[in-house]
Amino acid sequence: MTYFIDRRLNPKGKSLANRQRFLRRARAQIREAVQKSLKESAVADIAKDRKIKVSSKGTGEPRFRLDPHASGERDFVLPGNKEFMPGDAIKKPQGGEGASGKQAADSGEGEDDFEFVMNQDEVLDIFFEDLELPNLVRTTLKETPNKTWKRAGITTAGSPSQINLVRTMRNAHGRRLAMRRPSLREVEKLQAELDLLEQELPSEETRAQITALKEKLARAIARRKWIGFIDPVDVRYNSFTEQPVPTSQAVMFCLMDVSGSMGEREKDLAKRFYMLLHLFLRRRYDKVDIVFVRHTHDAQEVDEQEFFYSRQSGGTIVSTALDKMLEIQKERYTTSDWNIYAAQASDGYTQSGDARRCVEMLNAEIMPLCQYYAYIEILDEREMEVFASEDSGAELWRAYRTVAELWGNFATKRIAKPADIFPVFRELFKKAEA
């Protein structure tokens, strides 16, 4: 009695529960490893599977084992003798390597760090674990998500109040045509013919015609009876499903200087910062609008692609971007419905005098609207050393420092190399201390 069973189609992912338990178990080590791995790689790669090297600490499975290197004596047998004779002495390999070391590793666990692949979701979960947009004030909404009914197509079952008449009648019509149900008009026509014939003088011919017509009429009437005008199979109902209404909506303004003074490197750094931000927002919140505003000597709202990849030349007037942002906000994002966040990246240069205008705008108009405003200044590494102190810096930086002193939700940071991005990012969006 033998069975061949094809198990290939059995559900996959049987070991998923074990994997989750493992990830939970090794949480601390994995977090460390993920963060290290993210720091070393390009931001653009964040949404990729990655290899994680985890130390065996915390996920070790200790067993009692013997340690013949410590003391005592033992014998063991090896294959492949070449020249040894009884009584020969062989130097022990150093550091437990070689033949004896391998033996020891076999019986016990010579377990070192080990590598495995984490998928994108798992990596991002860990990365975003303790991040959250700061001070997200639920201005218009409550804790529990609201639900609303949305159309979800047509179904064959439902309550009579949801009947879709158009669909139902169309189906019925189609069915009637297909089944060749005689229409009322046809029946009436037959009846009229019959009546006409009956009024004529009876003869052999008319009698035969009358009988034939009567039969035809009876058939038509019977057919109309058993092919219903509307059949239960025709009936269709509108279907609705419950969908959550986003309970908090946020809009993120990304402002960036794309002028000539922003070199390739600066743009690249800013780009990375936004990409990460972008990813973060997309992931964390159901309903987040992102507005990209780029500026030189004047500002434009652009789409994502253009924001990151197109070039423009011109002077630098930062306040134009702020103007544009305000304009968009007034037009589309009322403060009663939206939480407003802004992130600005710049190399710190602006037309002289413009910095003061920026500060005025920020203090007077923008900061009262914003939940949070982050300013990222991109320096080169040499500058970074020069401006080691927080107080020194270019014009815009110094101006923004005054804003930061006034507003708790205004943050300024300086970055010089890709590795700086992650710490800044984490610091900016650290969970608000409860």
Add this chain to the structure above:
Amino acid sequence: MAGLDPAIQRASVRERYEFFRYALIRCRYSPRRQAGCLQGGHDGGEKNVSKLLFTEAEWDFAALDRTYKAIEEIALADLKLDVYPNQVEVISSEQMLDAYSSLGMPLMYNHWSFGKLFAREDTMYRAGYSALAYEIVINSSPCISYLLEENTMTMQALVMAHAAFGHNHFFKNNYLFRQWTNAEGILDYLAFAKHYITACEERYGRDEVESVLDAAHALMDQGVFRYRRPPKPSRERVLEKRRRRAAYEEEAYNELWRTLPQGVAPPAAPPTPEDEDEFDGDMKLPEENLLYFLEKHSPVLRAWQRELLRIVRNLAQYFYPQRQTKVMNEGCATFVHHTIMNLLFDRGLIGEGPVMEFLHSHTSVVFQPEFNDRRFGGINPYALGFAMMSDIRRIAENPTPEDRDWFPGLAGTGDWVGALKDAWANYRDESFIEQFLSPKLMREFRLFALYDKAEEDTYRVSAIHNEQGFRRVRSLLARQYDTGIADPNIQVAGADLKGDRTLFLEHHMHRGVPLHHATKQLVTGHIERLWGHDVMLEEVAE
């Protein structure tokens, strides 16, 4: 259009499309497509072809079935094997990894260590560092063998011979397996364990369950009875258990069940973890099975935690025979597949191509690197086992004078089948090597023994494969496979129940070899968690 079948020409466009689709599917899944060259004239006359079990590299279920029947005939008639009924399952590579990481069992409770193993194996496999096993076989009745989907037909034949007959025979007949494992019950028991542990996780939380399982896993090697069955529960205990079960049934009884139609059983009660304390002061010392001791006597564990220990202990005991018979088990399976595949070829049931493929994989399985080879990782159980069993056959059929000296009872009898079946049934690795390792093999493997004293910085060669050394090398090698010596011998010496409840453990050192310090600390920590009080582990010299 001319070339088309007239039936197709007449068919409507739609029908024609259907026909092509069908033809396409057939062609895609038919193993014949790769074998076009093989079919054409290679084997000559029709009669020759019909005798071959398969000609294509790709397998299908019909070919599997034919081949299985041919193998079965040889296994039962020529080798006189005695096997459990077979159940052969075809699985994908992911499922193979799954099976790997849950100790090769089709069902297993959830634990992070299995997830870790899976992650590691998966990475190794994807990176190409390691290939997957061709098969996994489970000591159960029916005996379940897993075949990997990607195997070629030749490999499937080899694997069926290896697992479904070789291992299967060994499981069914070896005294250790007969004595210690219950092949009929293991799958049911695992199903119970899985449900029970899930129920515990729901009721007491994952962390609680995990900490008990972690500790129990750390003690798995010390959780087996080596020399005796666990003591039978006392009569009062059994009666008490029966009374409690009756009480539960009474409580859970519902009039409604009576209205069920004939033959429909009322739903079984779900496994409900009990939450009562059970502390048995009556301990028998010394005790070598630490898990058993803790399960019965720990002052802090609750009933469900004791049940978890019991589950892990039962698994450890189930796997213990496998640890003692690696060489024999693999040797038996390898010898069986080698013999069967050769017989299949001799009888013209498989062609030359498959035989070459089989030999290629067989030789890489039984390859034994030398000790100074980079690939060396201990003695290959497949190599040693297969060599010894082939050697038994050789001694029975064509003995040399030396063999007649060493194996007077076996040499020249010609009954190698009987001798092998006897060996498979009544030995474990240690005794098998001690009994059957011949001087010829020791010379072939060029075995030599080293004496290692920790304080000295050289090994001393104590014996080699020569006339004076044979017996010594052989018994030292046998000793190496004695789990009684290879595993640390740790026993419960006592517990200060009247005082501070310290548990005293003793490690009886073998030839002065102590426990590895770091792991000793870690495992002792686990024991303390289960015992609930201090644990002292002392090294005792012989």
